Amino acid sequence: VYCLPPEGLPSAIVPSHYLTRQELTRFVRLAGALGIGRIRLTGGEPLLRDDLVDIVESLKKIPTVRDLSLTTNGSRLEPLLAALKKAGLDRLTVSLDSLDPRRFEEVTLSKNYLEVIQAIFSALKMGFPVKLNMVVLKGVSAEEIVRYVRMAVDYPFEVRFLEFMPLCGTGWRPEWVWPIAKVRSVVREHFELLEDDKPRGDGTAQVFRIKDGKGKVGFIASLTESFCGQCSRLRLSADGKIKPCLFSDLEIPIKELLRSQAPDEEIFEAIRQAVRIKPKGNYFYEQPFEAEKMKDGFQTTGSSMIRMIGG
Numbered sequence: 001v002y003c004l005p006p007e008g009l010p011s012a013i014v015p016s017h018y019l020t021r022q023e024l025t026r027f028v029r030l031a032g033a034l035g036i037g038r039i040r041l042t043g044g045e046p047l048l049r050d051d052l053v054d055i056v057e058s059l060k061k062i063p064t065v066r067d068l069s070l071t072t073n074g075s076r077l078e079p080l081l082a083a084l085k086k087a088g089l090d091r092l093t094v095s096l097d098s099l100d101p102r103r104f105e106e107v108t109l110s111k112n113y114l115e116v117i118q119a120i121f122s123a124l125k126m127g128f129p130v131k132l133n134m135v136v137l138k139g140v141s142a143e144e145i146v147r148y149v150r151m152a153v154d155y156p157f158e159v160r161f162l163e164f165m166p167l168c169g170t171g172w173r174p175e176w177v178w179p180i181a182k183v184r185s186v187v188r189e190h191f192e193l194l195e196d197d198k199p200r201g202d203g204t205a206q207v208f209r210i211k212d213g214k215g216k217v218g219f220i221a222s223l224t225e226s227f228c229g230q231c232s233r234l235r236l237s238a239d240g241k242i243k244p245c246l247f248s249d250l251e252i253p254i255k256e257l258l259r260s261q262a263p264d265e266e267i268f269e270a271i272r273q274a275v276r277i278k279p280k281g282n283y284f285y286e287q288p289f290e291a292e293k294m295k296d297g298f299q300t301t302g303s304s305m306i307r308m309i310g311g
């Protein structure tokens, strides 16, 4: 309900619009030569791609790729876990919007609760580091937030609470936002949070260890505690556009360059250009979000890519 436009997706997938495994691999190899060493496969839903395991295998062979991760809704994950491990995937992030099967279905419109739960525990057993993303929407109870953190006390998950962001055009409801400070104070009422041993660096989450816990808890606050100043990410869309910021319409098309076997220097230049035009921050960077002010009329760009990041 929060990451796809309410009217649904506009058209069927046309495979020729999407970069091939070879094109993706070349892009990552060249990006690696410019210093980009951490790669995340996300979406949309990456596990809908039939050749995803092959893509992982090809990317992992690139010596500059020092960290290869995947973000997924988890529905199709379990049967692919062993192959992903063998292909060299380093880490997993799974979206888990509720620990209550009924609410999970209300939020995701999917009946795959059991598949997702099974997949996250199988992934742990297989030795993957696993992060769990939970977008905190109005309607969630404090008890549920506590249950999530308990999962990270009992098992070595990193549970991450995300503020709801305006990324879905008309699907955006400012009144659904639960500011991260509220989430953090619920967590602190029940658990003692300890400084993480790893510095935050350019990470999106503010991460803590939990006293007597096996896992960690992270807070991702794009609206009220914007971290744009630390963001070092670039996105490459499946159809071949470099997007320097999730909140902006800026993009640099490179599909034709890759498809026409353009010289490496032209691809390098496209990547450098994307870095040059990366915005300083989203619209909350200078002026943090305040739900009350936003109620009547905060407008998003409704950009077509951003309206369809979900899945």
Ligand code: SAM
Pocket: 002, 003, 042, 043, 044, 045, 046, 071, 072, 073, 093, 094, 095, 133, 134, 135, 162, 163, 164, 165, 166, 167, 168, 309, 310, 311
């Ligand atoms: N399909 C995959 C999935 O469900 O994890 C990968 C893509 S999804 C865009 C990546 C993460 O962004 C998910 O954890 C999702 O919950 C989160 N997300 C999507 N739309 C969001 C929004 N409007 N605000 C905050 N987080 C959002």
